[in-house]
Each structure stands twice: as C-alpha cells, then as structure tokens.
Amino acid sequence: MIETNCSLKPFNSFAIEAKTEQLFYLKTRKQFPELLNHIKIAEQNKRPILILGAGSNILFCENFAGLIIKVELSGIEIIESKNNYQLHIGAGENWHQLVANCIEKGIDGLENLALIPGVVGAAPVQNIGAYGSEFKDFCESVEYIDLESGELHRLTTEQCLFGYRDSIFKTVVLGNCLITQVTLNLTKQWHPKSRYGALNDLKDKTAKQIYQSVCQIRSEKLPDPDKLGNAGSFFKNPVVNQEVANALLARYPTMPNYPQNDGRIKLAAGWLIEQANLKGRQIGGAVVHQQQALVIVNQGDATASDIVQLAALVRDTVKQKFNIELEHEVRFIGAQGETNLSEVLKRV
Structure with a gap:
C-alpha cells in the first residue's frame, strides 16, 4: 500500500508536522517485489528513500522529497x-x-x-x-x-x-x-x-x-510522547579520555562518571545540561524538560526550527561551560535524507 503527499505527524513521536511525497507500508514479505519496484522508480527519478520504524528517534526538519518505507513486519x-x-x-x-x-x-x-x-x-x-x-x-x-x-x-x-x-x-x-x-x-x-x-x-x-x-524510573523521568511530544534522550552521553574526566572531576567531584572497558570514561549528558542551567529553557514551543534535562519536548505547537535552535543552544552552552561537545542521538531528517544539526542550522 502506498500513499502520496502524506502527513508524517502521526509517524514521529515529536508530533512535528511534515509531509512526504510517498509513503509505502511494508507489512509482509510478499510485498518485497512491489517495494523494490517502488524503490527502483524513486531512484530513476532521483528521489531520496527513507526507512521508518516507529519514528521515536526522528526529527523531520522539513518535508521529505521522496519515498518513505514504513516497516510494519510482524511475528x-x-x-x-x-x-x-x-x-x-x-x-x-x-x-x-x-x-x-x-x-x-x-x-x-x-x-x-x-x-x-x-x-x-x-x-x-x-x-x-x-x-x-x-x-x-x-x-x-x-x-x-x-x-x-x-x-x-x-x-x-x-x-x-x-x-x-x-x-x-x-x-x-x-x-x-x-x-x-x-x-x-x-x-x-x-x-x-x-x-x-x-x-x-x-x-x-x-x-x-x-x-x-526500570519502568517506574523511566516513567517518572521521561515524558510520555503520547502526551508531550519528544524523542527520548536527545543527546548521546559523551565518552572522554581519563585526562579530561580527571580535570572535570577536580572541578565537579560529584559528577557522575562511568569507566568503560577501553579505559575511557562515559559522562552523563543530562547532568552536564542540568549543570549548565538549561532545564526549562525554551525556544518557541520547544522546551528542555524540567524532570530530565536530556529530553527536549514539544509543548504542542513547536516547529522543527524551534527544536533545532534549542538543541543548538544546549550544545553550545555545554561546550562553553565544560569544553565538551554533545552529539545528538536523535536522527535529523531533511528533504533529501539524513542530515545533522550543523547542516540544518545553515538553513534555519
């Protein structure tokens, strides 16, 4: 089954309004030949292709100018x-x-x-x-x-x-x-x-x-995307070398840190964001969540631009305070496919 000019708002947990030229629902293996045919046509027309699951780790930064495959294979x-x-x-x-x-x-x-x-x-x-x-x-x-x-x-x-x-x-x-x-x-x-x-x-x-x-902790910390649009942890926990970790621990003795098998140290991105006083920071309809600083939420009327600009503010503020640059865990999707925060900022 394929739809055209389809809204993607129901298919991303940020509940951001965006559209795609084509949306194909892949429900069974019997559809593989049909799917491959649609892919071939998209490629011939130089249209991008995106595979989509539940959309729980996606930010659609603009309308998608190609074919999205919604994977619904069960069993x-x-x-x-x-x-x-x-x-x-x-x-x-x-x-x-x-x-x-x-x-x-x-x-x-x-x-x-x-x-x-x-x-x-x-x-x-x-x-x-x-x-x-x-x-x-x-x-x-x-x-x-x-x-x-x-x-x-x-x-x-x-x-x-x-x-x-x-x-x-x-x-x-x-x-x-x-x-x-x-x-x-x-x-x-x-x-x-x-x-x-x-x-x-x-x-x-x-x-x-x-x-x-785990269910209790996550329910208390993380907002329900059905009630407050979000994609869970927005940024990855940074992993740094021992020297960087020791320097930070000298300044912040209570900083959470987790030794890794390779000798490096994983830090808690949420803690860094909270220490940078970013909880509750808002741009448009996008807000750094009060209960969990690692989460950016859509209060109901956020645009993709609001979320992008707030993510940039968080990244830049943490960089300035700790000299650590956070990487976003959320996948940024532009008109032609996957992109990143720095590239999207050039167009905002």
Missing part, C-alpha cells in the same frame, strides 16, 4: 533449548511490548531495556542501551534485504560492528538495507545487571523486579 517465534531461548522477531514489532512479553513468560535478560520506544528493527541500528545493557549483548544475528539486489542477508553480531549507539547500519550499509528480522539469544543462566542508580538498591534482584523498577 515472533521462540525456540527453547536446554540452556537458552532463541527469538526470531519481525522488524515491525514494538520493542517494549517484546520485553514485557518476555518477562511475563519468564524469559529473562531484556528487563534493563524496558520502555525504550520504537520497533525491533530500529534496535540494532542504534544499538539501543540503558542501565548497563545494550542490544548487542543479546543479538545473535540481524537479517536485512539489500534494496538494490533484493537479496536477503544475515549478519552475525560481530559483523554488525556494534558500538556505543552505533552499528554497521548507520555507516557501511546505510541507505542500502532494510532490516527485516532480528534473532536474539537469551541465556537461562541469568545474572542481574543492577549497578546503575536505583537498581543497585533493590533487595530482591529478580528480572521482574528490575523490569518494574
């Missing part, structure tokens, strides 16, 4: 063995609902990633993570269709080149693949990951209790 198959559970999941399945269903079935491991918005197919792109867990920790493989050849490929975890909020899907194969399915492997030899924040205070650290605690 979950669980294969149980003596030591683990193997899950084959359609890319259009809701991520949080998957986590909730697993906890309900006694399949543990994903609890730290509860209430992360979006669909399963987007999880490997960003290598989503929270509270000490990342998607890559459970990934066995990712299947995708090559949009040029129409062939299906399956990448192992190692081949996905996962990094902090990064993967091969944001670099090498960007724009040429559409994730169709992911396979997760969850061991029955479960061990809690609970050293982050309030999770460390739990008495009985069962998967279900960690799940419930």
Whole structure:
C-alpha cells in the first residue's frame, strides 16, 4: 500500500508536522517485489528513500522529497533449548511490548531495556542501551534485504560492528538495507545487571523486579510522547579520555562518571545540561524538560526550527561551560535524507 503527499505527524513521536511525497507500508514479505519496484522508480527519478520504524528517534526538519518505507513486519517465534531461548522477531514489532512479553513468560535478560520506544528493527541500528545493557549483548544475528539486489542477508553480531549507539547500519550499509528480522539469544543462566542508580538498591534482584523498577524510573523521568511530544534522550552521553574526566572531576567531584572497558570514561549528558542551567529553557514551543534535562519536548505547537535552535543552544552552552561537545542521538531528517544539526542550522 502506498500513499502520496502524506502527513508524517502521526509517524514521529515529536508530533512535528511534515509531509512526504510517498509513503509505502511494508507489512509482509510478499510485498518485497512491489517495494523494490517502488524503490527502483524513486531512484530513476532521483528521489531520496527513507526507512521508518516507529519514528521515536526522528526529527523531520522539513518535508521529505521522496519515498518513505514504513516497516510494519510482524511475528515472533521462540525456540527453547536446554540452556537458552532463541527469538526470531519481525522488524515491525514494538520493542517494549517484546520485553514485557518476555518477562511475563519468564524469559529473562531484556528487563534493563524496558520502555525504550520504537520497533525491533530500529534496535540494532542504534544499538539501543540503558542501565548497563545494550542490544548487542543479546543479538545473535540481524537479517536485512539489500534494496538494490533484493537479496536477503544475515549478519552475525560481530559483523554488525556494534558500538556505543552505533552499528554497521548507520555507516557501511546505510541507505542500502532494510532490516527485516532480528534473532536474539537469551541465556537461562541469568545474572542481574543492577549497578546503575536505583537498581543497585533493590533487595530482591529478580528480572521482574528490575523490569518494574526500570519502568517506574523511566516513567517518572521521561515524558510520555503520547502526551508531550519528544524523542527520548536527545543527546548521546559523551565518552572522554581519563585526562579530561580527571580535570572535570577536580572541578565537579560529584559528577557522575562511568569507566568503560577501553579505559575511557562515559559522562552523563543530562547532568552536564542540568549543570549548565538549561532545564526549562525554551525556544518557541520547544522546551528542555524540567524532570530530565536530556529530553527536549514539544509543548504542542513547536516547529522543527524551534527544536533545532534549542538543541543548538544546549550544545553550545555545554561546550562553553565544560569544553565538551554533545552529539545528538536523535536522527535529523531533511528533504533529501539524513542530515545533522550543523547542516540544518545553515538553513534555519
């Protein structure tokens, strides 16, 4: 099914009004030939192509001048063995609902990633993570269709080149693949990951209790996008070398910091933004959230320009105060495809 001149407001959690020339709903594998034909026509007409999941990590900066593919592939198959559970999941399945269903079935491991918005197919792109867990920790493989050849490929975890909020899907194969399915492997030899924040205070650290605690923490900290438009964490947590971290800790002894396996230190972007006195800062209808400084919200009438300018203010203010430049985690989409804050500012 394809629509023309379609509003994208229902398909982005910022609830920003934008339009696309064409919108294709991919619901089943039987549609692959039809999809590839539409892609071929778009390419012949030199029109950009964008793959869209739930739109929970997207900022449409302007109308999109091409074809958007809305991925709605469904289906979950669980294969149980003596030591683990193997899950084959359609890319259009809701991520949080998957986590909730697993906890309900006694399949543990994903609890730290509860209430992360979006669909399963987007999880490997960003290598989503929270509270000490990342998607890559459970990934066995990712299947995708090559949009040029129409062939299906399956990448192992190692081949996905996962990094902090990064993967091969944001670099090498960007724009040429559409994730169709992911396979997760969850061991029955479960061990809690609970050293982050309030999770460390739990008495009985069962998967279900960690799940419930994560849901409570995220619900209290993060605004519901159905009530207040937002895309969750707007900026990545910066990772710096030990020398930079030590200099900052000398000035701010209580600064949250998390040693990484490579010897570097991860800092809390939300803390940096809050210390820069940016909570509640507003441009137009866009506001830095009062409860969680890492979130920029649409109060109901924000334009993409409002959000862009506020993001720039946050980035520049943190840079001035701490000499650390924040990178946006939210994907910026312009008329011709993915762009970034610096490029968009040139046109605002």
